[in-house]
Amino acid sequence: MLNIASLPGDGIGPEVCDAAVRVLDALPIDVVVEEHPFGGRAIHEHGDPLPAETLAACRTADAVLLGAAGLPEFDGAPVRPEQGLIRLRGELDVYANLRPARGDGIDLLIVRELVGGLYFGASGRRADGSAYDTCEYTPAEIERIARRGFELARTRRSFVTSVDKANVLETSRLWREVVSGLTGDYPDVRLEHMLVDNAGMQLVLDPAQFDVILTENTFGDILSDVAAGSCGGLGVAASASLGERAPGIFEPVHGSAPDIAGQGTANPTGALRSVALLLRYAAGEHDLADQLEQAVDTALSTTPTRDVGGTATTVEFTDTVLSVGFR
Ligand code: NAD
Ligand code: IPM
Ligand code: MN
Numbered sequence: 001m002l003n004i005a006s007l008p009g010d011g012i013g014p015e016v017c018d019a020a021v022r023v024l025d026a027l028p029i030d031v032v033v034e035e036h037p038f039g040g041r042a043i044h045e046h047g048d049p050l051p052a053e054t055l056a057a058c059r060t061a062d063a064v065l066l067g068a069a070g071l072p073e074f075d076g077a078p079v080r081p082e083q084g085l086i087r088l089r090g091e092l093d094v095y096a097n098l099r100p101a102r103g104d105g106i107d108l109l110i111v112r113e114l115v116g117g118l119y120f121g122a123s124g125r126r127a128d129g130s131a132y133d134t135c136e137y138t139p140a141e142i143e144r145i146a147r148r149g150f151e152l153a154r155t156r157r158s159f160v161t162s163v164d165k166a167n168v169l170e171t172s173r174l175w176r177e178v179v180s181g182l183t184g185d186y187p188d189v190r191l192e193h194m195l196v197d198n199a200g201m202q203l204v205l206d207p208a209q210f211d212v213i214l215t216e217n218t219f220g221d222i223l224s225d226v227a228a229g230s231c232g233g234l235g236v237a238a239s240a241s242l243g244e245r246a247p248g249i250f251e252p253v254h255g256s257a258p259d260i261a262g263q264g265t266a267n268p269t270g271a272l273r274s275v276a277l278l279l280r281y282a283a284g285e286h287d288l289a290d291q292l293e294q295a296v297d298t299a300l301s302t303t304p305t306r307d308v309g310g311t312a313t314t315v316e317f318t319d320t321v322l323s324v325g326f327r
Contacts, residue, residue: 001030001031001032002029002030002031002032002062002063002282002283003032003034003060003061003062003063004024004031004032004033004034004061004062004063004064004065004278005034005036005054005057005058005061005063005064005065005247006020006021006033006034006035006036006064006065006066007035007036007037007038007039007054007058007064007065007066007067007088008035008038008066008067009038009039009040009041009066009067009068009069009070009081009256010039010040010041010067010068010069010070010071010081010256010261011068011070011071011255011256011257011258011261012067012068012254012256012257012260012261012266013039013066013067013068013069013256014067015067015261015264015266015268015314016067016068016252016266016267016268016270016271016314017065017066017067017271018314019268019271019272019314019315019317019318019321020065020268020271020272020274020275021033021065022318022322023272023275023292023318023321023322024065024275026322026326027279027288027326028288028326028327029283029285029288033065034057034061036051036053036054036057036058037051037053037054038050038051038054038066038069038084038088039067039068039069039070039071039081039084039085039256040069040070040071040073040074040081040256042054042081042084043074043079043080043081047079048079048084049069049079049080049081049082049083049084049085049087050083050084050085050087050088050091055088055091058088058091058092058247059091059092059247061246061247062246062247062282062283063246063247063248063249063250063278063282063283064088064092064247064248064249064250065250065251065274065275065278066085066249066250066251067251067252067256067271068251068252068254068255068256068257069081069082069084069085069255069256070082070255070256070258071256071258072258081256086119086120088249089114089115089241089249090115090120092241092243092247092248092249093115093243093244094114094115094241094242094243094248094249095113095114095115095116095141095144095145095148095242095243096111096112096113096114096144096145096148096241096242096243097110097111097112097113097114097220097239097240097241097242098110098111098112098152098239098240098241098242098277099111099112099220099224099227099237099238099239099253100238100273100277101207101224101227101228101230101231101237102231103230103231103232103236104231105208106207106208106230106231107156107208107211108207108210108211108212108213108227109152109156109211109212109213110212110213110215110220110223110224110227111145111148111149111152111212111213111214111215111220112215112216112217112219112220112221112223112224113137113141113142113145113215113216113217113220114217114220114241115141115217116136116137116138116141116216116217117135117136117137117171117216117217117218118133118134118135118217118218119217119218120217121133121134121135121136122134135169135171135216135218136171137171137174137175137216139174139178142174142175142178142179143178143182145214146162146178146179146182146214147182147185148242149162149212149214150182150185150186150189152212153186153189153211153212154186154188154189156211156212157211158188158189158190158211159189159190159192159210159211159212160189160190160191160192160211160212160213160214161192161193161194161199161210161211161212161213161214162175162176162179162191162192162193162194162214162215163193163194163195163196163199163213163214163215163219163223164176164193164195164196164215164216164219165195165196165197165219166193166195167195171216172216175216176193179191179193179214180193196215196219196222196223199213199215199219199223200222200223200226203223203226203227203230204226204229204230207227207230207231213227224237224239224253225237225253228253228254232300232308233267233307233308234252234253234254234255234257234270234307235254235266235267235269235270235305235307235308236267236269236270236273236300236308237252237253237254237270237273238250238252238253238269238270238271238272238273238274238276238277239251239252239253239274239277240274240277240278240280240281242281246282247282248278248281248282250274250275250277250278250281250282251271251274252270252271252273252274253270254270264313264314264315265305265306265307265313265314266305266314267305267306267307267308267314267317268305268314268317268318269296269299269300269305269308269317272292272296272318272321273292273293273296275292276289276292276293276296277289279292288326291324291326291327292321292326294324295320295321295322295324295326296321298320298321298324299317299318299320299321302320303316303317303319303320304317305317
């Protein structure tokens with residue numbers, strides 16, 4: 001029995017989570033999905049984007065399925081939906097954010113550090129009107145994500161590109177030192193270092209050169225949208241956020257897409273590929289994950305949504321995925 005806490009959240013989050021739950025219900029395994037308030041909707045109902053009840057339910061689940069957090073009405077507000085997402089990642093200590101990008105000769109995996117750096121450093125406003133965010137990393141925080149990156153590379157083409165800004169940032173120089181110091185433990189994995197500005201350009205011009213991209217929190221956020229852009233856009237990009245133990249968080253890379261929310265046209269591919277990652281990493285159901293990924297590829301070519309050049313609705317796309325059937 002697989003217990004899944006579903007946090008649909010805001011904007012198109014509920015639309016793509018509905019698609020994910022339809023697919024989960026169609027699988028030949030026992031799955032229980034329970035929905036919980038999260039994001040802007042939870043601020044409205046409970047005054048908190050991550051209510052205590054939601055966090056408690058996530059802790060006891062086998063996996064967390066997440067839609068999106070963020071509503072324009074909360075831009076600049078003291079309590080914001082995105083704070084709930086960042087807090088949930090920290091509370092569950094899901095430090096390894098896997099963001100695969102596939103398509104047209106491209107098959108890369110971004111391994112993004114998810115619970116450190118600028119997102120978790122001291123920040124605020126000063127009396128003089130200035131604002132600050134601070135980026136810190138400990139060697140231990142870098143080592144655990146780097147080991148994840150090397151180990152994942154071993155299951156792929158054994159090539160790690162560690163991305164940093166070591167020509168400017170002290171945290172990046174520490175990052176590079178720690179990553180380089182681990183090569184003795186992974187002699188079979190080729191390691192290269194690349195500065196983040198160049199990495200952004202390389203992802204646009206020649207994404208096929210990459211296998212695993214290992215990087216810190218902020219760089220990974222930006223580069224994963226760039227990589228998605230080279231593979232069909234944000235609608236198709238999935239992610240898995242993993243710690244040392246369950247539960248992991250499985251969510252599309254995209255946000256709440258307020259510009260198309262409520263129209264029923266959101267591409268559920270990112271969410272469905274996140275379900276495939278859930279099947280792989282939370283349930284060990286690799287065969288079902290393969291079947292789901294193939295069914296999604298089929299739907300992308302036969303029943304594409306608007307963002308990828310078609311006219312299908314979210315429901316029609318999902319119908320095609322379901323029509324393939326799972327064994
Ligand atoms: P976004 O990812 O929501 O949208 C960017 C563009 O991509 C939009 O034009 C949108 O229509 C399109 N798009 C995204 N997903 C799509 C899909 N599944 N199908 C079709 N088109 C899709 O990014 P944004 O506009 O920068 O952010 C909107 C809000 O979402 C903000 O509040 C932001 O903080 C939040 N956000 C949340 C998450 C998350 O919850 N993990 C991730 C990113 C952004
Ligand atoms: C993502 C999002 C989040 C991030 C925001 C919404 C906090 O952009 O998951 O990529 O920056 O990590
Ligand atoms: Mn992002």
